[in-house]
Amino acid sequence: MIRFFESLVDPYTPYQETDRPPTRLWPFLRSFAGPFRTVFALGFVVTIAVALIEVWLIWYLGQLTDTLTTAAPETVWDTHKWELLAVAIFILVLRPAIQILNEVLLNHGIGVNWGTLIRWRTHRHVMRQSVGWFENDFAGRIANRVMQTPSAANEVIFQVFDAVTYAIAYSIGAAVMLWAADPRLLIPMLLWMALYTALLRWAVVNVGPRSKAASAARSKLNGRLVDGYTNVHSVKMFAHHDREIAYAKEAIQEVKETFSYEMRIYTWMNTMLVALNGLLIVGVVGWAMGLYFGSQATVGIVVAASALVLRLNAMTGWIMWAVTNLFQQLGIVAEGMETVAHPVDLTDDPGATDLVMTTGRIEVQGVSHHYGKGAGGLDRIDLTVEPGEKVGLVGRSGAGKSTLIKLLLRFYDPEGGVIRIDGQDIATVTQESLRRSMGVVQQDSALLHRPVRDNILYGRPDASEDEVTQAAKRAEAHEFILGLKDGEGRTGYDAHVGERGVKLSGGQRQRITLARVILKDAPILLLDEATSALDSEVEAAIQDTLYGLMEGKTVIAIAHRLSTIARMDRIVVMDDGRIMEQGTHAELLDMGGIYARLWTRQSGGFIGSDTAGHETEAAE
Secondary structure, eight states, rough: OHHHHHHHTTTTTOOOOSSSSSSSSSHHHHTTTTGHHHHHHHHHHHHHHHHHHHHHHHHHHHHHEEEEEEOOOHHHHHHHHHHHHHHIIIIIHHHHHHHHHHHEEEEEEEHHHHHHHHHHHHHHHHHTHHHHHHTSHHHHHHHHHHHHHHHHHHHHHIIIIIIHHHHHHHHHHHHHHHHHHGGGGHHHHHHHHHHHHHHHHHHHHHHHHHHHHHHHHHHHHHHHHHHHHHHHHHHTTTTTHHHHHHHHHHHHHHHHHHHHHHHHHHHHHHHHHHHHHHHHHHHHHHHHHHHTTTSSSSSHHHHHHHHHHHHHHHHHHHHHHHHHHHHHHHHHHHHHHHHHHOOSOOOOOOTBBBOOOOSSOOOEEEEOOTTTTSSSSSEEEEEEOOOEEEEEESSSTSSSHHHHHHHHSSSSSSSEEEEEOOOOOGGGGGGGHHTTTTEOOOOOOOOOOOOOOHHHHHHHHTTOOOHHHHHHHHTOOHHHHHBBOTTTTTTTGGOBGGGGGGGOOOHHHHOOOOOOOOOHSEEEEEETTTTTSHHHHHHHHHHHHHHHHTTTSSEEOOOSEEEEEOOOOOOOOHHHHTOOOOOOOHHHHHHHHHHHHHHHHHHHHSSSSSGGGGGGGGGG
16 A cells, blocks of 8 residues: 555656756745645645544534533433444544545655655756866765755655644634634634744744754765865875864854754743643633633533643644744755755757767867956967867966866856867757767776776766776776775676775776776767876886777877877967967977977976976976
């Protein structure tokens, strides 16, 4: 039966993605509600039924009391036996069935699927963000918000049904019952409800902002912790244990303070609630007894009124907690929306088509990009790479070489100019098709914490086992892969490599990255320090492989070691975001310019004071 309710909504049902989700709280939550309309409606009906049944039981208790106190004991059974049997059957069978239906609807029909659907869709939205968006935030904070926002939204919908809907239905039913017994009994209850509503409003107004602040503090703490754990090598290497502890303590203290403010609200709320509930009990029960002493109310009315207010007394704390918890969770959702509902700014053009790769010609025309800072990056670059041409990029750190690679991959859109591949503006083709046409090896050879095989297969998921092995051999990786063993005993290509490949050396990671690109066999090859982490012996062993891989491809390669790009068809020298020189290795040496001085430094040592300017190093 439970599986039936869990299958009422498919959390992975197709939907229309949007680049700009709602930025206001309730529209944001409503945007996920489409698949749940029927289940929500049924949930409301059943929750109201549960509340009204509870009120009816109290009313019937009053009726039964009057019957027992006014009729002779020997006639009660004869007169009311069928009524009593019907009520017993209802309490034993129908009431539990309705309550169980309410439970499975909330917990399994809604609870299991609502959070899953939101987490699935928010994760998809976050994964569509640009590389630049991720670079401007902590991975830990992003992950924390993706995890906690759906959980908070799940709690919101649960409290809306389990507490708010139930409380409203119960209060209305209680008011109707008191009115039917004696309208004057409504006076103390209405007065209490007004004060209770004022207290509830005070709590909600204060809890929302405090909860958002506490949630932001927790996300900040999570970001700092993950940042420290991810970079633990640097922490240990520079002996900054105490500094990292202090850095985390600052965020932990902020979490403590924001949580403390929340708790103060709950303490004051509960203190005032106890006083209010005392007024409710004395007011309603006292008034009912006064009516009884004046022969204006029966014993049954006194009993029913007493049972009702005692039940309300027990409920008020729960309702107050539930409603404040509702707004606490709304605060968490609001805080999480800053990440999970952030607009996707780098998007495919509405009429974008797949890139049609013909020859692999790259044109960069008047391209400028300064990361919104007005300086750095690229400044009006013009560069054409002919089909099959191998171009090397050199220049000092910050010259703009890696920026050019990122723009080619459309990790960013240029602030000015245009980039074309085979005559097609890359801003008008789909990002997926653009990146499928490129093989990339970066200086930071981060891997996924998955088996070695899966990391290589990232280049071409449908490749065979033999193709994976051959790619690893060409990258000089096969031998060391066979010797791998992880903490759970998995070996060789099944061994997991740790977060970002931390269990491997830099050279091993880079060779697996190379194997991945070899397997992909894309027509355009972008190499950003592809051999920087390799020792000279391994680098020499795979140089022929790299040049073999370049055959028939359009290649742009960044290199620290000028010897690795000396055989390129053309070398482009960059500085301050501009192209300063270009030509073959021999031509650039004959020019006696920046490249010639860089080459002299790397091959023959320092020869003269004029080598200390722009040519301080050929690195980025």
